[in-house]
Amino acid sequence: MRYKWKDFNFVKAARPVFIGAIVLVLAGILSLSLFGLNYGIDFKSGSSVDISVSKPIDKAKVEEFLNGEEFGKYTFTSGEERVSIRFEAALTEAQQTKLESDFKEKFDESAAFEINIVDVEIAKEQELNALYGILIASVGIVIYVAIRFEWRFAISAVASLLFVAFMVITIFSLFRLEVNLPFILAILTIIGYSINDTVVIFDRIRENLRFAKLKTDSDLTEVVNKSISQTLTRSINTVVTVAFAAACLFAFGSEALKMFSLAMLLGLLIGAASSIFIASPLWHLLRRKAKPHKPKPQTAP
Amino acid sequence: MKRLLTFVLVVVVAFGVIVWSSPGLLHSTKLGLDLKGGFEILYEAQPLTEGGTVTKESLKETAKSLEKRANKTGVSEPEVTTEGSNRIRVKIAGVSDPEAVRAIMKKPAELEFRSASGCEADAGYCKVELLGSDFVEGAAKVVYNSLNEPLIQIEVKDKEKFAEISTRLVGKNLAIYLDDDMLSDPVVQQALTDGTATISGQRTIAEAKELADVINLGALPLSLTEKYSQSVGATLGQKSLEETALAGIVASIVILLFMLVFYRLPGFIACICLLVFVWVLLAVFWMMNATLTLPGIAAFILGIGIAVDTNIITAERIKDEIRNGKSISSALRSGNKNSFRTVIDAHITNIIVGAVLYFIGQGTVKGFAVVHLASIIINIATNLFLARFFLQLVVKSGRFNKPSYYGVKESEIRAL
Numbered sequence: 001m002r003y004k005w006k007d008f009n010f011v012k013a014a015r016p017v018f019i020g021a022i023v024l025v026l027a028g029i030l031s032l033s034l035f036g037l038n039y040g041i042d043f044k045s046g047s048s049v050d051i052s053v054s055k056p057i058d059k060a061k062v063e064e065f066l067n068g069e070e071f072g073k074y075t076f077t078s079g080e081e082r083v084s085i086r087f088e089a090a091l092t093e094a095q096q097t098k099l100e101s102d103f104k105e106k107f108d109e110s111a112a113f114e115i116n117i118v119d120v121e122i123a124k125e126q127e128l129n130a131l132y133g134i135l136i137a138s139v140g141i142v143i144y145v146a147i148r149f150e151w152r153f154a155i156s157a158v159a160s161l162l163f164v165a166f167m168v169i170t171i172f173s174l175f176r177l178e179v180n181l182p183f184i185l186a187i188l189t190i191i192g193y194s195i196n197d198t199v200v201i202f203d204r205i206r207e208n209l210r211f212a213k214l215k216t217d218s219d220l221t222e223v224v225n226k227s228i229s230q231t232l233t234r235s236i237n238t239v240v241t242v243a244f245a246a247a248c249l250f251a252f253g254s255e256a257l258k259m260f261s262l263a264m265l266l267g268l269l270i271g272a273a274s275s276i277f278i279a280s281p282l283w284h285l286l287r288r289k290a291k292p293h294k295p296k297p298q299t300a301p
Numbered sequence: 302m303k304r305l306l307t308f309v310l311v312v313v314v315a316f317g318v319i320v321w322s323s324p325g326l327l328h329s330t331k332l333g334l335d336l337k338g339g340f341e342i343l344y345e346a347q348p349l350t351e352g353g354t355v356t357k358e359s360l361k362e363t364a365k366s367l368e369k370r371a372n373k374t375g376v377s378e379p380e381v382t383t384e385g386s387n388r389i390r391v392k393i394a395g396v397s398d399p400e401a402v403r404a405i406m407k408k409p410a411e412l413e414f415r416s417a418s419g420c421e422a423d424a425g426y427c428k429v430e431l432l433g434s435d436f437v438e439g440a441a442k443v444v445y446n447s448l449n450e451p452l453i454q455i456e457v458k459d460k461e462k463f464a465e466i467s468t469r470l471v472g473k474n475l476a477i478y479l480d481d482d483m484l485s486d487p488v489v490q491q492a493l494t495d496g497t498a499t500i501s502g503q504r505t506i507a508e509a510k511e512l513a514d515v516i517n518l519g520a521l522p523l524s525l526t527e528k529y530s531q532s533v534g535a536t537l538g539q540k541s542l543e544e545t546a547l548a549g550i551v552a553s554i555v556i557l558l559f560m561l562v563f564y565r566l567p568g569f570i571a572c573i574c575l576l577v578f579v580w581v582l583l584a585v586f587w588m589m590n591a592t593l594t595l596p597g598i599a600a601f602i603l604g605i606g607i608a609v610d611t612n613i614i615t616a617e618r619i620k621d622e623i624r625n626g627k628s629i630s631s632a633l634r635s636g637n638k639n640s641f642r643t644v645i646d647a648h649i650t651n652i653i654v655g656a657v658l659y660f661i662g663q664g665t666v667k668g669f670a671v672v673h674l675a676s677i678i679i680n681i682a683t684n685l686f687l688a689r690f691f692l693q694l695v696v697k698s699g700r701f702n703k704p705s706y707y708g709v710k711e712s713e714i715r716a717l
Contacts (some may be wrong), residue, residue, distance in 0.1 A: 133662055181666075184665075195654065254545050254595075
């Protein structure tokens with residue numbers, strides 16, 4: 001099997017993609033400023049209690065029980081095997097113990113608990129920490145890619161990677177999916193994968209540039225198109241396998257990893273598309289602008 | 302033929318080792334609290350006495366004493382680390398009664414000097430003479446006598462009280478206890494009236510230093526407040542592990558089949574290298590005595606994804622070269638050369654990300670970064686170098702010269 005895209009003009013197709021991407025980013029900014037993110041307790045403090053139960057539990061009774069316990073405001077969802085409660089306040093140790101023992105007594109002796117309690121200060125710190133990490137890592141990538149390739153590749157790669165990360169965040173904002181530490185992990189994973197993906201295509205562009213005679217705009221376009229189509233089979237095969245792994249994790253994996261694998265799955269697909277339709281054409285755009293100066297020919301390092 | 306034999310031999314031996322060691326390796330891989338139940342708490346330390354400050358030494362001492370206490374409750378391998386200037390992170394996996402352990406951890410360190418005066422014969426040291434708070438904060442230090450033996454110099458706040466005690470106990474023992482553990486029971490040599498004393502009898506400098514640190518800790522106990530806690534019930538952790546393992550196995554089988562069908566001979570070699578990769582990663586985990594947690598598994602999955610990608614890049618490149626009309630062995634040579642650069646560049650960018658996260662991140666993010674870094678480095682060793690070595694052995698044996706072994710149809714080959 002071989003994917004035949006030989007004559008497809010990726011660069012040309014990128015124009016509507018760029019416009020679409022800009023619209024999506026604007027929509028994302030709008031969504032984030034209107035709805036924000038549905039922060040889990042890792043980023044806004046509070047307590048999350050997940051209880052896995054061995055028998056179905058009457059929702060109304062649990063609510064009645066929680067109202068009676070006076071642990072402050074809470075939200076509550078329940079499934080067949082799982083009850084999730086989010087308290088706005090950070091429970092004290094004593095409250096936590098009481099909740100566990102009372103719940104066991106009233107509903108299910110063999111209930112198993114997962115309880116996370118986060119203080120406001122730490123919550124803020126964790127979010128900032130993750131953000132700094134992503135920003136500093138981006139700078140690191142820019143520097144490395146600028147040294148090994150050239151700065152235009154670096155800019156394009158980081159633009160694409162930030163776009164992917166932002167899109168996943170937007171989707172989570174739109175669908176009110178819970179943002180917790182595992183989500184940050186997913187974003188980090190996606191960034192790692194996305195760079196990998198972009199660098200592979202850029203590497204091919206760099207290689208093809210060595211033999212290319214760039215006289216006209218269309219020569220440059222052809223180099224980019226050729227490079228993308230040459231690496232396309234690899235791009236598709238890789239995304240299919242890794243996305244399959246993420247999908248398995250989503251379908252069979254543990255509850256704690258559900259949001260992680262969902263974010264990962266979305267990020268993989270967006271990332272693969274972005275490497276092809278955003279990173280590479282963006283480089284093409286930057287490079288074309290530089291044409292009059294006739295940059296010195298690429299040399300292989 | 303010789304080469305093929307070498308290949309078969311190496312693979313058989315490698316798999317022998319893998320099959321032989323895997324059960325033990327899997328068994329001894331330390332699982333994190335999210336996979337087998339347990340809890341993690343981030344404490345913020347504050348001085349118990351007013352006006353005191355939390356020093357690095359006192360924080361370290363507190364962490365050490367937390368670890369000792371946790372060990373005493375019989376839990377397996379508690380992880381206690383200091384973070385920043387005033388935080389301590391405690392991770393304990395596999396506890397049956399987390400509440401009890403947490404209560405013990407939270408108690409400030411209690412330093413006591415006890416004597417046996419007025420005690421019954423077999424009661425040991427029962428009378429508390431001095432408390433940690435009787436000592437001048439941070440004043441205990443290691444000094445040396447004329448024979449260059451280490452001594453611990455201590456200083457108390459109340460000279461008269463100390464003079465009274467030491468006068469009464471001349472020739473008797475004054476035992477030092479931390480959290481009910483006896484550390485040392487020196488004999489009082491003379492009445493001490495100026496509020497200072499030296500304790501001798503420590504065999505090594507390190508031992509003396511430790512006792513001095515403990516006394517300083519006792520003089521300035523830190524109170525701990527929980528800033529973050531995560532507790533996972535044992536059955537829930539177990540369930541997480543089983544579900545995640547199932548997902549991993551299903552995904553692995555499909556990925557291996559995919560590689561085999563799509564890339565034939567290079568795919569077969571990729572499968573071998575992927576299995577070796579997973580095994581080496583587990584072995585490194587075991588050697589580093591690292592704990593496998595959910596963030597670790599996330600990084601592991603990314604690692605497998607990148608490992609598969611490495612193989613796909615190489616195999617695709619070789620396919621390309623064959624299609625361009627090269628002979629199998631020269632296609633292998635140039636395919637390897639070209640894919641090497643691609644893979645290395647992609648990996649180094651990933652190493653940069655991993656390193657940044659490792660140095661900046663805390664807790665979860667750090668855990669992710671460690672596994673991410675390890676898996677990238679192991680990936681270069683196994684899926685790049687090992688895969689290349691295997692391919693060379695097989696191709697140079699000259700027995701696999703048909704393009705179809707590499708997933709290329711004859712009709713796709715361009716004439717040169």
